Amino acid sequence: MFALVDCNNFYASCERVFDPSARDVPVVVLSNNDGCVIARSPEAKAIGVRMAEPAFKRKGFFARHGVRVFSSNYALYGDMSRRVMDTLGRFTPRMEVYSIDEAFLHLKPTPDRSLQAQASEMRETVRRWTGITVSVGIGPTKTLAKVANRIAKNTPKMHGVCDLSCSTNLGKVLEGVHVSDVWGIGRRITKKLAAVGVTNARQLRDLPDPWVKKRLTATGLMTVWELRGRSCIPLEDAPASKKAIVTSRSFGKPVTTWTQMREAVTAYTARAAEKLRAQNGVAGQLMVYLLTNPHRPELPQYSNSRTVRLPVPTDHTPTLLAAAGDATSAIYKAGFSYKKAGVMLTDIQNADARQLSLLDLTAAPAAGKVPSSSSQNGVRQGQTTNQQESNQKSPQQDMPRQQALMQALDATNSKWGRDTVTYAATGLGRAWKMRQNHKSPRYTTNWEELPLVD
DNA sequence: TCTGGGGTCCTAGGACCC
DNA sequence: TCTGGGGTCCTAGGACCC
Numbered sequence: 001m002f003a004l005v006d007c008n009n010f011y012a013s014c015e016r017v018f019d020p021s022a023r024d025v026p027v028v029v030l031s032n033n034d035g036c037v038i039a040r041s042p043e044a045k046a047i048g049v050r051m052a053e054p055a056f057k058r059k060g061f062f063a064r065h066g067v068r069v070f071s072s073n074y075a076l077y078g079d080m081s082r083r084v085m086d087t088l089g090r091f092t093p094r095m096e097v098y099s100i101d102e103a104f105l106h107l108k109p110t111p112d113r114s115l116q117a118q119a120s121e122m123r124e125t126v127r128r129w130t131g132i133t134v135s136v137g138i139g140p141t142k143t144l145a146k147v148a149n150r151i152a153k154n155t156p157k158m159h160g161v162c163d164l165s166c167s168t169n170l171g172k173v174l175e176g177v178h179v180s181d182v183w184g185i186g187r188r189i190t191k192k193l194a195a196v197g198v199t200n201a202r203q204l205r206d207l208p209d210p211w212v213k214k215r216l217t218a219t220g221l222m223t224v225w226e227l228r229g230r231s232c233i234p235l236e237d238a239p240a241s242k243k244a245i246v247t248s249r250s251f252g253k254p255v256t257t258w259t260q261m262r263e264a265v266t267a268y269t270a271r272a273a274e275k276l277r278a279q280n281g282v283a284g285q286l287m288v289y290l291l292t293n294p295h296r297p298e299l300p301q302y303s304n305s306r307t308v309r310l311p312v313p314t315d316h317t318p319t320l321l322a323a324a325g326d327a328t329s330a331i332y333k334a335g336f337s338y339k340k341a342g343v344m345l346t347d348i349q350n351a352d353a354r355q356l357s358l359l360d361l362t363a364a365p366a367a368g369k370v371p372s373s374s375s376q377n378g379v380r381q382g383q384t385t386n387q388q389e390s391n392q393k394s395p396q397q398d399m400p401r402q403q404a405l406m407q408a409l410d411a412t413n414s415k416w417g418r419d420t421v422t423y424a425a426t427g428l429g430r431a432w433k434m435r436q437n438h439k440s441p442r443y444t445t446n447w448e449e450l451p452l453v454d
Numbered sequence: 455t456c457t458g459g460g461g462t463c464c465t466a467g468g469a470c471c472c
Numbered sequence: 473t474c475t476g477g478g479g480t481c482c483t484a485g486g487a488c489c490c
Contacts, residue, residue, distance in 0.1 A: 031457090033458070055457085098490085184488065243462080244460090248460080295457055
């Protein structure tokens with residue numbers, strides 16, 4: 001059986017664990033840049049704070065109702081998440097960490113302990129060990145476990161656990177679930193379904209396969225089968241490595257100069273490269289995009305992106321920085337007020353595979369052998385050729401040195417904190433840095449910010 | 455003044471090949 | 473006059489998730 005464990009109001013709950021003054025009052029957590037509401041305590045929900053609301057529109061409301069406002073503190077949430085997941089891992093050998101606050105588990109009933117009993121004990125243990133309250137939903141498929149979890153969360157008398165694994169009136173249960181609350185059914189599909197009179201999960205379950213396949217595609221059909229109790233989405237024990245790595249941020253203040261834009265893209269690229277190395281990957285392609293603020297239609301609007309194919313897949317930050325710099329200068333236009341930029345690394349392979357292709361490359365003296373689909377990606381031919389030349393000076397000699405440097409960089413930043421060592425091109429002022437005016441201390445991950453006990 | 459960030463999968467359609 | 477069929481790869485766009 002599948003169990004879905006989900007932390008209740010996770011970010012808001014994390015803030016409360018270390019700040020008792022935030023208990024029993026409405027709490028909201030804001031997105032990066034203190035932009036939108038992304039987490040709410042039950043009290044905040046009760047007074048009508050909605051998810052994804054822009055915070056600036058509610059400033060007065062928050063003040064009047066004594067709402068405690070926090071900036072996102074991912075160092076704290078990430079560490080609390082790890083504690084919760086470690087605790088859950090003691091209850092099963094098979095578990096998939098699905099998001100920062102959710103995990104799917106395989107649970108088996110035993111003669112002396114029902115699934116319900118196991119789930120309750122798990123829930124109590126997590127609460128005692130981490131201070132976080134979770135809800136547990138159990139079902140024969142992931143989709144039904146999700147349904148069960150939702151019911152557990154919304155039905156106080158269930159005390160946080162709902163077991164649908166052998167429910168005899170599943171049809172009745174599904175009748176009470178709106179299609180938009182089914183995992184995999186989003187806004188668009190909800191509309192499509194409403195057009196044919198389907199509004200609850202039971203109706204969705206009972207639709208004919210051919211109609212579903214045609215109108216909702218193969219993914220929709222899987223959802224329907226899962227609602228019928230046929231498991232189609234397996235538990236992914238081992239986290240798959242990422243096929244794309246994105247680092248993007250909205251700017252704290254609009255960026256209007258090339259210098260600032262280059263700093264920002266440099267910083268994002270360096271961060272993306274760190275993530276890439278953390279999963280032992282090399283990227284074959286890099287994309288930079290930038291855009292103005294679409295919420296200000298009265299201002300001149302511009303957005304563009306540029307993809308660069310790297311001559312050799314790499315995880316070497318300076319090489320990636322050079323490519324990102326070329327891409328940025330190709331699309332940056334002066335005279336606009338930029339709101340956001342991002343860097344995406346794609347065509348990611350395992351770094352060990354890279355070694356083999358590098359040997360191939362060095363064995364063949366002709367530089368022209370390097371595969372290049374640059375014309376497809378809009379890269380100017382001259383630029384690509386230059387990179388090939390600069391990279392091929394002596395890859396065999398450079399590689400170990402490059403790797404050693406990157407390892408030292410990552411190790412230093414891991415030990416002493418992010419950005420202990422950074423590239424000068426990321427700038428010192430960082431005027432574009434995101435706003436975080438309400439950030440709580442990194443209670444659990446920074447010695448300087450440990451909570452003090454009197 | 456102020457509106458997040460990071461992913462995955464599927465499909466359709468075009469290019470190209472034999 | 474007449475103009476195949478099957479396959480692969482790539483990309484853009486749509487849709488979903490948290």
